[in-house]
Amino acid sequence: MIFSKTTEYAIRILTYMATDYEKLYSAKSIVDKLNIPNKYMRRIMTNLSKSNFIMSIQGRDGGYKFIKSPDNIYLAEIIDSVDGIDKYMGCVLGFNECSPKSTCAMHKSWTETKEKLYNTLSKTSLSNLIKNTIDKF
């Protein structure tokens, strides 16, 4: 799979949360619903809650909730916040070889595809994603 597990889980979690976007979700309730390793997921949540799209509420009856509408949260941002978007947008053939001066063997082929991908990721919001999702949560 192209994306890491971390990115995969982050997107699945936020997409699920976006189905009832004003609700406060406990980590437990999410883990029970989605099939994601408990502790690994907790760490992702902690990281996500340092972003500007969800926040955490500690203590009893705590959890996570959106602080920004899922209409305005795009996949590119989510990926960037958990993995760093450069992980996927870098040159295909290693070490930042690609620049206007020196281009690697796949430069031209990859550039178009990468732009298409980035374009999709930065225009697809969580709300958008829900519409296209037949997945049962």
Added chain:
Amino acid sequence: MIFSKTTEYAIRILTYMATDYEKLYSAKSIVDKLNIPNKYMRRIMTNLSKSNFIMSIQGRDGGYKFIKSPDNIYLAEIIDSVDGIDKYMGCVLGFNECSPKSTCAMHKSWTETKEKLYNTLSKTSLSNLIKNTIDKF
């Protein structure tokens, strides 16, 4: 980076070999030219030589050479032979969830991009790649 080191190295090696495509290349001569870990590269060569685009010649004065024109060798084949193309063409959000019946959250967004990528990979030949490469070998 999207692709694995194994795929990266395979493409770089074959692109280099394609610049003089009837020549017999020893592993040593390739390693000296490109900057690829020696033994790791040997293993990749052995795997590649089990494909239908290059063959190995053992013994003294041996090496590797194309058994098919680089005009007709496409990136998708190379990737498939070293990593398996499914590694990159699978569903973004895990476990073959995507099917006509059940689609994952990123299904629609990803499908277009994936097709674009696959299209590029299966239409870009080694010869094609050389034309677009400013890289010094």
Added chain:
DNA sequence: ATAAAATACTACAACAAAGTAGCATATAAA
């Protein structure tokens, strides 16, 4: 035959990603 120079194979080492465990901290309800 023997030596030289090449590939083939197998086992191990180092590193990064994914997943687990346990304890610390925070907060609301009783």
Added chain:
DNA sequence: TTTATATGCTACTTTGTTGTAGTATTTTAT
């Protein structure tokens, strides 16, 4: 103020990828 139920943090384990080492095998030149 105590208890229950949350999140936060840190260290460890497992697994997969990348890289290394050494030996066996193959073949040509002498």
